[in-house]
Amino acid sequence: MDARCVNCNMRADFDIDKNKVICKKCGLEIEYDDYIEQMKEKAVSLADDFQSNWDKSGF
Numbered sequence: 764m765d766a767r768c769v770n771c772n773m774r775a776d777f778d779i780d781k782n783k784v785i786c787k788k789c790g791l792e793i794e795y796d797d798y799i800e801q802m803k804e805k806a807v808s809l810a811d812d813f814q815s816n817w818d819k820s821g822f
């Protein structure tokens with residue numbers, strides 16, 4: 764199953780048997796639960812970036 768690496772943003776694999784997300788590009792290997800947590804944090808920080816860019820544009 765495909766996943767997106769939280770580290771390098773490349774395509775990573777979700778290993779259902781091990782319940783782990785593994786990225787062959789950067790060697791990331793994390794538990795799926797941790798992966799979800801990191802994805803959430805990433806989404807939040809992206810939203811923050813978006814918000815501050817929005818504010819700077821004076822819109």
Ligand SMILES: [Zn+2]
Binds near residue numbers: 770771773786787791
């Ligand atoms: Zn990676």
